[in-house]
Amino acid sequence: MRRLLSSELLRFRSRRLVIVLLVGALAGAGVGLVIAAFQSTPPTDAELVSARARADREVANCLVSDWEGVAIGGSLEDFCRANFGDPSQYMRSHLKLSDLPKVLEGISSITSILGLIVGASVVAASWQTGTISTIFTWEPRRLRWFAARIVVIAVGVLAMTLVIVAFLSAGLAVAAALRGSTAGVDGDWGTNVSSTALRVSIIAAISAVIGGAVAAVGRHTAAALGVVFVYTAVVEGLIRAFRPLWMSWLLGDNIVTFLSWRTTEFGSIQGPVTFTPGHAVLVILGYTAIVLLFGFTFVRIRDVQ
Amino acid sequence: MEAVIEIEGLRKEYRRLRKPPTVALDGLDLEVSEGGVFGFLGPNGAGKTTTIRCILGLVSASAGRARLLGNDVPHGLSRVIQRVGSIVEAPALFPRFTGRRNLEILARIDGIARDAVDTALDRVGLTARANDMVRTYSLGMKQRLGIAAALLKDPSLLILDEPANGLDPAGIVEVRDLLRSLGAEGRTVFVSSHILSEVQQVADRVAILARGRLVAAGSVHDVLASGRGARIAVRVPDLEAGRLALVDAGIAAIIEGDLIRASVPPEEGERVTRALVAQGLYPSLLQPDEGNLEQAFLELTGDDHQVGA
Numbered sequence: 001m002r003r004l005l006s007s008e009l010l011r012f013r014s015r016r017l018v019i020v021l022l023v024g025a026l027a028g029a030g031v032g033l034v035i036a037a038f039q040s041t042p043p044t045d046a047e048l049v050s051a052r053a054r055a056d057r058e059v060a061n062c063l064v065s066d067w068e069g070v071a072i073g074g075s076l077e078d079f080c081r082a083n084f085g086d087p088s089q090y091m092r093s094h095l096k097l098s099d100l101p102k103v104l105e106g107i108s109s110i111t112s113i114l115g116l117i118v119g120a121s122v123v124a125a126s127w128q129t130g131t132i133s134t135i136f137t138w139e140p141r142r143l144r145w146f147a148a149r150i151v152v153i154a155v156g157v158l159a160m161t162l163v164i165v166a167f168l169s170a171g172l173a174v175a176a177a178l179r180g181s182t183a184g185v186d187g188d189w190g191t192n193v194s195s196t197a198l199r200v201s202i203i204a205a206i207s208a209v210i211g212g213a214v215a216a217v218g219r220h221t222a223a224a225l226g227v228v229f230v231y232t233a234v235v236e237g238l239i240r241a242f243r244p245l246w247m248s249w250l251l252g253d254n255i256v257t258f259l260s261w262r263t264t265e266f267g268s269i270q271g272p273v274t275f276t277p278g279h280a281v282l283v284i285l286g287y288t289a290i291v292l293l294f295g296f297t298f299v300r301i302r303d304v305q
Numbered sequence: 306m307e308a309v310i311e312i313e314g315l316r317k318e319y320r321r322l323r324k325p326p327t328v329a330l331d332g333l334d335l336e337v338s339e340g341g342v343f344g345f346l347g348p349n350g351a352g353k354t355t356t357i358r359c360i361l362g363l364v365s366a367s368a369g370r371a372r373l374l375g376n377d378v379p380h381g382l383s384r385v386i387q388r389v390g391s392i393v394e395a396p397a398l399f400p401r402f403t404g405r406r407n408l409e410i411l412a413r414i415d416g417i418a419r420d421a422v423d424t425a426l427d428r429v430g431l432t433a434r435a436n437d438m439v440r441t442y443s444l445g446m447k448q449r450l451g452i453a454a455a456l457l458k459d460p461s462l463l464i465l466d467e468p469a470n471g472l473d474p475a476g477i478v479e480v481r482d483l484l485r486s487l488g489a490e491g492r493t494v495f496v497s498s499h500i501l502s503e504v505q506q507v508a509d510r511v512a513i514l515a516r517g518r519l520v521a522a523g524s525v526h527d528v529l530a531s532g533r534g535a536r537i538a539v540r541v542p543d544l545e546a547g548r549l550a551l552v553d554a555g556i557a558a559i560i561e562g563d564l565i566r567a568s569v570p571p572e573e574g575e576r577v578t579r580a581l582v583a584q585g586l587y588p589s590l591l592q593p594d595e596g597n598l599e600q601a602f603l604e605l606t607g608d609d610h611q612v613g614a
Contacts, residue, residue: 003413003414003415003416004414006413007410007411007413007414010406010409010410010413011399011410014399014402014406014410015401016401125399129397129398129399129400130395130397131397131398131399132397133358133363133393133394133397134393134396134397134398134411134454135414136361136362136363137361137363137386137389137391137393138386138411138414138415139383139386139414140361140362140379140382140383140386141383301365303358303363303364303365304358304363304364305358305363305364
């Protein structure tokens with residue numbers, strides 16, 4: 001298995017698409033950071049003092065306000081501090097390093113699509129170029145081969161995403177230090193950034209695995225991407241509209257929950273739908289397992305022409 | 306001698322929607338013994354490539370059994386695949402990788418050293434273009450790269466499907482020499498082709514396939530004899546008089562070019578001579594008429610098939 005993984009890894013990193021997508025993502029992140037840095041103006045000391053004072057006032061007002069009938073959740077003080085206690089919302093818009101977890105969550109749709117494309121392409125290319133015949137005359141144990149390829153895709157995309165996240169984080173840190181603010185950056189923030197980065201990378205890797213498994217069934221990159229798009233955008237959209245109570249079983253909503261790692265409740269006309277991180281993990285793994293099962297079955301039984 | 310390929314009653318049907326299934330192989334029986342070059346012949350659509358795909362585990366047989374180096378296909382394939390080099394139809398390699406990278410990726414699967422990649426490239430004359438992308442290669446170069454990939458494992462059995470496809474005359478000669486030398490090294494080379502003259506020059510044994518069935522197998526000499534029937538070629542000054550003399554003596558004969566072809570076994574040459582001399586016709590040439598593999602092939606498979614030159 002080690003040799004097979006080594007061969008698949010060499011094939012993965014030799015693929016031009018992988019290199020192009022990685023370089024493109026890094027270049028895009030770089031350009032975005034430069035634009036954001038130029039548009040950001042660091043707050044002056046006076047602005048900071050004024051914003052802090054205003055935040056204190058707003059929190060104080062909040063604590064004495066009449067919140068009867070409003071679902072707050074938790075203590076009133078936590079609610080007021082969370083909603084009114086951040087001084088940065090009373091300053092001119094500028095780059096804040098404390099926003100990094102939100103930025104990482106924001107790029108997860110891009111890294112997931114990147115993972116999906118890489119996964120589908122790496123698997124389907126072998127059928128589209130006919131090299132699958134050559135591969136199976138070297139490794140006839142098809143399930144073993146497919147498992148090796150899926151592992152390499154997952155690990156490869158995980159690594160690619162971590163590189164993108166690291167680049168973006170470092171770039172934002174520099175930009176915020178020069179043209180924004182680094183307020184609010186503490187140990188909790190560091191833990192939050194690390195866990196968010198890991199979750200974003202895991203979702204990208206899972207997207208790649210799903211893309212690869214669907215491509216093993218369809219044997220074509222575009223077909224695989226089309227199927228995933230139609231399911232996530234159309235089928236899940238229709239379910240959300242007509243069967244909102246089923247939302248807790250949809251892939252898209254559970255990915256959002258997994259990324260934010262927060263329990264959320266969605267009120268629908270048919271009743272409330274609750275999303276929890278634990279449930280999201282199970283649903284995502286369930287989808288991945290089902291798609292992989294299809295992929296393995298098709299790889300095993302279908303003739304190679 | 307041990308059999309390296311054993312096929313018994315192999316059948317392959319391709320199902321089609323709302324149509325009767327296509328039968329690619331219809332109870333094929335074949336045995337290929339160890340060593341030398343074995344020619345696997347048949348017109349296009351005869352089932353040669355399907356047979357190769359079946360014995361390499363790429364397609365599953367509808368019925369029958371195949372064994373490769375003594376192991377059942379597909380379940381025992383992983384035990385012997387390291388000793389089998391193959392090309393199925395056109396060599397399938399990644400077009401955007403270099404020739405060397407394509408071979409390196411394959412070599413890693415079996416833990417083959419990098420030196421072996423260089424040796425294989427050198428053997429097929431691709432060292433100078435090894436670092437160019439495969440998509441820039443000519444068809445002949447891709448074919449040679451495919452052969453290099455097949456040789457990478459230092460296999461005891463080579464299965465090559467139309468290895469001379471796309472090669473120029475010089476390339477065809479190179480491949481022919483390569484096949485000869487591989488056979489002489491003690492390897493078994495199983496080569497499918499519809500270019501009969503090529504196979505005739507390199508193969509020790511042949512099998513002819515038509516419509517998914519085996520129609521002849523054995524040494525080239527045996528197959529030639531089974532195809533044409535035993536005949537004698539005779540040349541006399543007056544061909545028509547000679548033909549009539551043979552027919553009068555009860556020997557079927559036809560005129561082809563400047564020869565009379567008499568349908569009698571070569572050991573009955575004396576009978577032919579007597580019939581001609583009795584009419585005052587003295588042969589200037591009298592020899593066994595084996596014809597060639599192409600003629601045998603046409604006769605055995607039916608002459609409605611197009612065959613290569």
